Amino acid sequence: MHKEKLEAIGEKELINRLGKFMPKNQISDDCALINIKNENLLVNTDSLVENVHFNAMTICPGDLGWKAVVSNISDLLSSGSKKTIGITISLVLPAKTEWIWVEELYKGINKALKEYGGVILGGDCSKGDAKIISITAFGIQGELELRRNACKPGDIILTTGIHGLSKLGFLIQNKINFYNEFSLNERLIIKSIEHFCRPRVYPNFLNNLLKTRSNKNIKRIGCTDSSDGLFQALQDLAIASNCKAILSYEKLPKDKDWPRGDKWDEYYFFGGEDYELVFSLPEIWAKDLSKLDNDINEIGFFADGEPSIEFKDNKKNKLFNNRPFKHF
Amino acid sequence: MHKEKLEAIGEKELINRLGKFMPKNQISDDCALINIKNENLLVNTDSLVENVHFNAMTICPGDLGWKAVVSNISDLLSSGSKKTIGITISLVLPAKTEWIWVEELYKGINKALKEYGGVILGGDCSKGDAKIISITAFGIQGELELRRNACKPGDIILTTGIHGLSKLGFLIQNKINFYNEFSLNERLIIKSIEHFCRPRVYPNFLNNLLKTRSNKNIKRIGCTDSSDGLFQALQDLAIASNCKAILSYEKLPKDKDWPRGDKWDEYYFFGGEDYELVFSLPEIWAKDLSKLDNDINEIGFFADGEPSIEFKDNKKNKLFNNRPFKHF
Numbered sequence: 340m341h342k343e344k345l346e347a348i349g350e351k352e353l354i355n356r357l358g359k360f361m362p363k364n365q366i367s368d369d370c371a372l373i374n375i376k377n378e379n380l381l382v383n384t385d386s387l388v389e390n391v392h393f394n395a396m397t398i399c400p401g402d403l404g405w406k407a408v409v410s411n412i413s414d415l416l417s418s419g420s421k422k423t424i425g426i427t428i429s430l431v432l433p434a435k436t437e438w439i440w441v442e443e444l445y446k447g448i449n450k451a452l453k454e455y456g457g458v459i460l461g462g463d464c465s466k467g468d469a470k471i472i473s474i475t476a477f478g479i480q481g482e483l484e485l486r487r488n489a490c491k492p493g494d495i496i497l498t499t500g501i502h503g504l505s506k507l508g509f510l511i512q513n514k515i516n517f518y519n520e521f522s523l524n525e526r527l528i529i530k531s532i533e534h535f536c537r538p539r540v541y542p543n544f545l546n547n548l549l550k551t552r553s554n555k556n557i558k559r560i561g562c563t564d565s566s567d568g569l570f571q572a573l574q575d576l577a578i579a580s581n582c583k584a585i586l587s588y589e590k591l592p593k594d595k596d597w598p599r600g601d602k603w604d605e606y607y608f609f610g611g612e613d614y615e616l617v618f619s620l621p622e623i624w625a626k627d628l629s630k631l632d633n634d635i636n637e638i639g640f641f642a643d644g645e646p647s648i649e650f651k652d653n654k655k656n657k658l659f660n661n662r663p664f665k666h667f
Numbered sequence: 668m669h670k671e672k673l674e675a676i677g678e679k680e681l682i683n684r685l686g687k688f689m690p691k692n693q694i695s696d697d698c699a700l701i702n703i704k705n706e707n708l709l710v711n712t713d714s715l716v717e718n719v720h721f722n723a724m725t726i727c728p729g730d731l732g733w734k735a736v737v738s739n740i741s742d743l744l745s746s747g748s749k750k751t752i753g754i755t756i757s758l759v760l761p762a763k764t765e766w767i768w769v770e771e772l773y774k775g776i777n778k779a780l781k782e783y784g785g786v787i788l789g790g791d792c793s794k795g796d797a798k799i800i801s802i803t804a805f806g807i808q809g810e811l812e813l814r815r816n817a818c819k820p821g822d823i824i825l826t827t828g829i830h831g832l833s834k835l836g837f838l839i840q841n842k843i844n845f846y847n848e849f850s851l852n853e854r855l856i857i858k859s860i861e862h863f864c865r866p867r868v869y870p871n872f873l874n875n876l877l878k879t880r881s882n883k884n885i886k887r888i889g890c891t892d893s894s895d896g897l898f899q900a901l902q903d904l905a906i907a908s909n910c911k912a913i914l915s916y917e918k919l920p921k922d923k924d925w926p927r928g929d930k931w932d933e934y935y936f937f938g939g940e941d942y943e944l945v946f947s948l949p950e951i952w953a954k955d956l957s958k959l960d961n962d963i964n965e966i967g968f969f970a971d972g973e974p975s976i977e978f979k980d981n982k983k984n985k986l987f988n989n990r991p992f993k994h995f
């Protein structure tokens with residue numbers, strides 16, 4: 340058993356095994372938690388590896404810096420961060436890297452920090468064969484704890500924004516011949532590249548949640564982000580909260596020009612890197628929030644049952660025979 | 668200018684340029700600082716890159732895990748951390764990596780945390796071509812701020828432990844034919860490998876500093892660690908504090924079997940990865956501390972003058988024509 344390779348183990352099982360080295364009271368979620376004098380600090384680290392997560396053809400250094408920050412802030416927001424304090428940056432760069440590449444990366448980083456708050460707190464830099472940008476972001480836990488394990492049967496499932504666009508942008512940037520019997524219109528192409536290269540997050544999300552909360556006793560909300568795709572986000576919520584997600588296919592918010600077809604549904608569910616929030620709320624709260632914020636839509640509900648994801652319309656379930664993005 | 672490569676810029680200038688993206692009030696030191704409700708959190712990130720900082724021949728995964736933690740805790744201690752809260756771990760691993768390698772790494776990590784305090788707070792894992800272990804460590808700032816820029820002319824320069832052993836251990840592990848006209852004794856060989864593979868730090872350092880402080884008005888002490896070698900540590904202190912280090916060659920603490928000769932002096936000053944503390948104190952404090960703690964020795968003093976390092980004995984100064992370890 341010990342000789343097994345990571346590629347045979349898979350990412351989920353690997354994370355599961357590594358969790359056994361962590362103390363039991365530590366949350367196994369999007370972020371780590373540090374308590375200091377009753378203030379809770381949220382901490383998140385994400386690494387972007389050249390030729391795994393990005394390459395020179397798909398994204399320019401300025402956009403890469405922006406995206407590296409945004410992917411971290413997305414994790415903070417999906418845990419209920421009320422303020423981003425800042426980030427530390429750990430770079431691995433080949434000696435042949437040009438200074439302008441590093442400068443553009445940092446400009447992109449600071450552009451994102453200017454937009455969403457926080458400063459560069461420190462960092463280090465090492466030589467290596469491939470470029471790696473590893474960012475650790477720090478936020479302050481707000482009064483609502485957003486956690487993967489806080490969904491409840493009966494909760495409405497909601498999502499911000501639209502899924503699949505980033506994947507389409509990735510395919511376009513890589514000039515990969517995506518399944519296309521339609522000619523995509525110019526607007527959708529531009530929007531998709533924008534979503535892939537310069538994803539955005541929702542800093543007002545927590546405030547809008549608090550504004551529409553009628554029952555002040557609810558302190559915990561089931562939530563994660565769709566950085567690994569909508570399917571993976573739903574699966575993480577269902578497993579951590581031990582309940583079953585039931586989706587309404589017709590309610591899924593899509594771009595108005597998003598083509599129909601199985602391949603396009605696959606991009607939608609398994610694409611990843613959209614950094615949308617996927618979460619669940621009691622029914623009244625869900626109605627009030629989606630009325631307040633047009634970017635938020637109901638897509639289904641949680642029910643009692645084994646952790647799983649299915650459609651109300653049984654015919655759609657063949658979609659989920661596909662597997663989500665794997666890191667290994 | 669923009670087309671220049673990092674290898675032409677050098678590490679120090681690169682860090683200098685990157686510092687311009689940070690806010691002015693942020694310390695540019697061994698650690699980053701986060702203030703939460705008047706409690707200061709120290710944060711440090713260090714990355715170990717395969718074939719740059721380690722390889723399978725020189726160090727086993729258990730020792731690598733230990734060393735990755737210790738190198739981070741060393742930075743926390745050299746900033747005056749009174750307690751290590753924990754670490755987050757960001758791994759990049761090839762898909763062919765065996766699970767036992769990861770398990771041994773984590774065992775080594777937890778062994779170091781058991782010894783020096785702190786827990787694993789979280790982490791993530793990505794696929795990549797070379798192994799990279801990036802650890803972010805969190806500590807609480809104690810009442811004495813240890814900073815690179817707090818040395819003063821007139822201060823005595825002190826160091827914990829002995830330098831150069833880790834470099835010798837590295838050469839032995841790499842089976843590099845080091846300059847050796849002597850036959851090294853078995854004890855020195857074992858000790859050097861131990862220093863390279865399982866370096867130790869000084870968790871009692873801060874307490875001993877506080878015990879021997881007679882003037883309670885002194886809140887800041889010049890300090891760094893020798894992770895990049897004794898010369899680099901002294902240079903960092905001299906530049907940040909804008910003063911001149913004057914060393915007494917005969918006072919340098921060496922292993923009793925450490926051979927004489929220029930090559931061995933070079934290992935001593937430029938070796939690196941010893942994780943000893945290099946710091947400066949007013950004279951009385953320095954005397955009292957080195958009396959209390961036998962691991963601490965005076966090696967010189969700081970004087971007014973351009974940032975530089977020289978020996979009292981002018982003949983020894985040719986040693987410093989050599990350059991310290993560069994990351995690029």
